[in-house]
Amino acid sequence: MGGRNLYSYPINTIIWIDPWGLYGLSPSEIKTATSKVGRVDHHPARHLIDDGIITHNAASKAACKQFVDIATDVLSDPTKHFSHTMVQGGTKVDGFYRQIDGHDIVVFIAKEPIGNKVAIEDIVTAIKPSANQMANWRLP
Numbered sequence: 001m002g003g004r005n006l007y008s009y010p011i012n013t014i015i016w017i018d019p020w021g022l023y024g025l026s027p028s029e030i031k032t033a034t035s036k037v038g039r040v041d042h043h044p045a046r047h048l049i050d051d052g053i054i055t056h057n058a059a060s061k062a063a064c065k066q067f068v069d070i071a072t073d074v075l076s077d078p079t080k081h082f083s084h085t086m087v088q089g090g091t092k093v094d095g096f097y098r099q100i101d102g103h104d105i106v107v108f109i110a111k112e113p114i115g116n117k118v119a120i121e122d123i124v125t126a127i128k129p130s131a132n133q134m135a136n137w138r139l140p
Contacts (some may be wrong), residue, residue, distance in 0.1 A: 047127040
């Protein structure tokens, strides 16, 4: 079906293209990406907590579920998909953008491992991008 597996074929290899970077992740890829979320008060969700997008107590199961729901929505049906290199650490990631409940949200997925903590296809972080980031990444 294509996606992030470079050794898979899209349904129609002659006409399938993704010129606007709109493809989302498959359900199994999303499950992999969200499988290590656990408590959300650590890095992957902290920006969404700080910006008030995740409204539950950071250490609660409800906050964890809210983060997984947001990440699932963004990753399964993004408005835009783009490659990026993180400023801190230079990690290569895939960015997935979508508006959720009126909030611009980007979820970053690792393209390479980060030490022993983050594996390829794990969520690195999720943010509410600034106007400058929106312009730099050519987001709507």
